[in-house]
Amino acid sequence: MMDNSGFTHRHLGPRAKQIEQMLEAIGAPDMDTLIDETVPQQIRMQGALKLPPAFTEREALHHLKTMGKKNQVHRSYIGAGYHGTLTPSVILRNLLENPGWYTAYTPYQAEISQGRLEALLCFQTMVQDLTGMEIANASMLDEPTAAAEAMTMSHRIGRGKRNTFMVSHLCHPQTISVVQTRAQPLGIRVVVGDHETFFQDPDDVFGVLVQYPDTNGKVNDYASLCTTAHEHKALVTVAADLLSLTLLRSPAGFGADIVVGNSQRFGVPMGFGGPHAAFMATTSAHRRQLPGRIIGISVDVHGNPALRMALQTREQHIRRQKATSNICTAQVLLAVIAAMYAVWHGPEGLTQIARRIRNQAEALRAAILRSGHSVQPGPIFDTVCVTCPDEASRDAIMTRALAAEINLRPMGATQIAIALDETVSDDDLIALAALWGTNIEATPSANLPEGLARVTPFLTNKRFNRFHSETEMLRYLHQLEAKDITLNASMIPLGSCTMKLNAASEMIPVTWEEFGGLHPFVPNDQSLGYRALIADLENWLGEITGFDAISLQPNAGSQGEYAGLLSIHAFHESNGEPHRNICLIPTSAHGTNPASAVMAGMKVVTVDCDQDGNINVVDLRAKSAKYSDTLGALMVTYPSTHGVFEADIKEVCAIIHEHGGQVYMDGANMNAMVGLCRPADIGADVCHLNLHKTFAIPHGGGGPGMGPIGVKAHLAPYLPNHPLVQTGGEKAMGTISAAPWGSASILPISWAYIRMLGPEGLKKSSEVAILNANYIATRLSGHYEVLYKGANGRVAHECILDCRQFKKYGVEVVDVAKRLMDFGFHAPTMSFPVAGTLMVEPTESESLEEINRFCEAMIAIRSEIQAVIDGQLRIEDSALRGAPHTAMVVTANDWERPYSRQEAAFPSEFTQKFKVWPPVGRIDDAYGDRNLFCSCDAWPEEPESS
DSSP, X not given: XXXXXXXXXXXXXXXXXXXXXXXXXXXXXXXXXXXXXXXXXXXXXXXXXXXXXXXXXXXXXXXXXXXXXXXXXXXXXXXXXXXXXXXXXXXXXXIITOHHHXXXXXXXXXXXXXXXXXXXXXXXXXXXXXXXXXXXXXXXXOHHHHHHHHHHHHHHHTTXXXXXXXXXXXXXXXXXXXXXXXXXXXXXXXXXXXXXXXXXXXXXXXXXXXXXSOTTSBOOOOHHHHHHHHHTTOXXXXXXXXXXXXXXXXXXXXXXXXXXXXXXXXXXXXXXXXXXXXXXXXXXXXXXXXXXXXXXXXXXXXXXXXXXXXXXXXXXXXXXXXXXXXXXXXXXXXXXXXXXXXXXXXXXXXXXXXXHHHHHHHHHHHHHHHTTOEEOOSOBSXXXXXXXXXXXXXXXXXXXXXXXXXXXXXXXXXXXXXXXXTTXXXXXXXXXXXXXXXXXXXXXXXXXXXXXXXXXXXXXXXXXXXXXXXXXXXXXXXXXXXXXXOTTTSOOXXXXXXXXXXXXXXXXXXXXXXXXXXXXXXXXXXXXXXXXXXXXXXXXXXXXXXXXXXXXXXXXXXXXXXHHHHHHHHHHHHTTOTTOOEEEEETTSOTHHHHHHHHTTOEEEEEOBOTTSSBOHHHXXXXXXXXXXXXXXXXXXXXXXXXXXXXXXXXXXXXXXXXXXXXXXXXXXXXXXXXXXXXXXXXXXXXXXXXXXXXXXXXXXXXXOOOOEXXXXXGGGGSOOXXXXXXXXXXXXXXXXXXXXXXXGGHHHHHHHHHHHHHHHHHHXXXXXXXXXXXXXXXXTTTSEEOOOOTTSOOOSOEEEEOGGGGGGTOOHHHHHHHHHHTTOOOOEESSSSTTEEEEOOOTTSOHHHHHHHHHHHHHHHHHHHHHHTTSSOGGGSHHHHOSOOHHHHTSSOOOOSSOHHHHHOOSHHHHHSXXXXXSOOBOHHHHHXXXXXXXXXXXXXXXXX
16 A cells, blocks of 8 residues: 555555556556566566665755755855856745746747746847857757757858867866867867967967956956957857946947856855856857857737747757757746846846946055065955965965855966855955955946947847836736646646656755855865765665766766767777767667767767667677677667667667677666666666756756766776866766766755655556556557557557558647647647657646646647548648637627637637647748847747737
């Protein structure tokens, strides 16, 4: 009998009696039989997971609080891209802690994502205005990743004719390291040096990267560098501090081609390194080379303005190995916070914050100069760099600082950097000056030199100049939230994406100061709580997957793929076989797989799938034999992207090993495996895990994510390292992310998820996920064809519904997706992995009532399709093609459609009681790409009525 007092009971949707009903409906006598029929016996785990028993929610929160207290949250003035910030309470409570924001999915269904899309448009506008560039994307994973993407983008723009990328030694260390890691497998030569001498030997230089202000705090004038670079047909990337740009000349103003950076100090806690929304902006001429997501303005079917993702939307799924980037996620939740921080403060408020920081820095610099120490000359923004007489005197000051619970940044042998931020009080400034035995005196505000001071306006749109009272801001956030469908409204049945419950108890610790207030580069003894939490997760994930070592550095699934492949490459290279660069990838694989393989310097060879959707073992054998001398890896998703447990998976792995290759397993579908089988036992050498899927970190509207990798012992030495904090193996392949442990502040979510479910609850979750998917497949099988099933007629944790046979009657799969919005549902994954299909994943968290409500909606839509098939009405006249129906349409004076208003907007009993209105009608995607507008300046403050 299920324990009704534990977290497992709260996490699982179906009740015990409902599980019995569902088993009966699908024709399985009990759960054990269902799992036996679904998961091949030869890969099943022997025994239970060796994990601690389940905590109650109260016990888990108490333990996390105790663990958090082991972190020492001192005053940190380390800088290097991370700064203290004040999250406005109205944003903290109504956005960051609000499931109406953090449980949303990526806005692929734009009509029910208009709130998030508007917030991201604000983010893009903020970045464009402050950088002076003409177009920006809707966030990147972190600043170093954005810099690495800028390098490869510059290389593409130059058509690969040159091969040297110059990086200033005054960039942040983690940025230099990530750029070097990214360049190596692509054969790009990275030279780190003085930006003033970049073009002494310019023939092979295609691009340069500089920091503004630099890592020592100086504000350099890069105008002449840009002029020289352009004379030599090279592009200039500037890594800029966004807040400083309220005072400093914009990078576009001195000739930058690409601008990258991080928006962390716009209200997002440091969180021991992440998640934070980076950005990337460029000129209009390069807009089609810009990686990541771009929010653009289009129109809906009624001619009203509407927002959507433009240009690059899921381009890696379309272009695969020809994709220009493997990025398939962003940092949407954090980008929204940063954008709303700018909306809340407005241009005057941001300028006031920046000016106060700069005045404090000037006052501190003057005080330290009076103490007899030398400081770095030149204009500064927030950072004072002090040169001590010798290493001993530097160490003495660092020791005094630590005794006073102050963290400073040592630079070289004799220098110390002090980076100020908006949290610094007058008392803090006095305490800093006292370290040098001096006092703060009133210092007149120093003007920036001509040519470095900002003269152009920014954030002139009304959105940044209106919502400055809490009442107005609260309502604006709520109005945006109400335009989206999220998990607090209904089930989001997306196959491959696992939109499960993000329990409140898992989320609570994220905003605790003990976890949010820590700089990622604090001394090791100040992060003991984090290190204990990380050690627990590494051990638990190792047990769950069967792997010997875990790296938590990759901060997205795509980054996990990349890190796994680099580990494989480093292993082959260490064995004297660097030529092993062939990567076999089934045609059913996620599009990020081939894109990641190319980024890792591998050549992709596709492997066919058979008519049942399984890997064609005959084709795999033939290609493994053909490329035996150069075979590097196989990338395989398990359970398969088609939603089945392939019975031949052990044989597949053995074939690859027989020919000297390694097996990379995409762990996107781990939600069907936990407690039942383990990737390492099956034969995988490396596997990435999506903590934002299987392990309950919320999707946040399209990010954050975490994509750690597990590896067998022979790959452990190659796990990623970090230039400032030791994390990886002795033969580390490089650095993947900005922070040592990626987006560390969201790791408590997965810790709590595993600890509160315990070994039995984790296994039960996998079982119920499989049960729920098979129940949907059974209920809908008489109405839709379920495309792929396993040997015993079972699906895994998701099923694919085939809508292709309706196309000859004019009914497209998109019609079904949009019509579901009228029923209050987000559509399943559309046209992936098979065009014209819907991939449905209910997860274990959805109740039988909600699953039935979804099934009844799909059956009702099938009846509407049948009416078109039977010739009762044309598709153009049906509710299918008219969907989604907005309130404006339904309440208009004129109604000349052959179906009623009630059929349009209230097609189910549930919608008559609770209705989520799509704010816009069906969006014209092509119009938006033909007329690319990506800032608030082209977006009306209030949508026009139809």
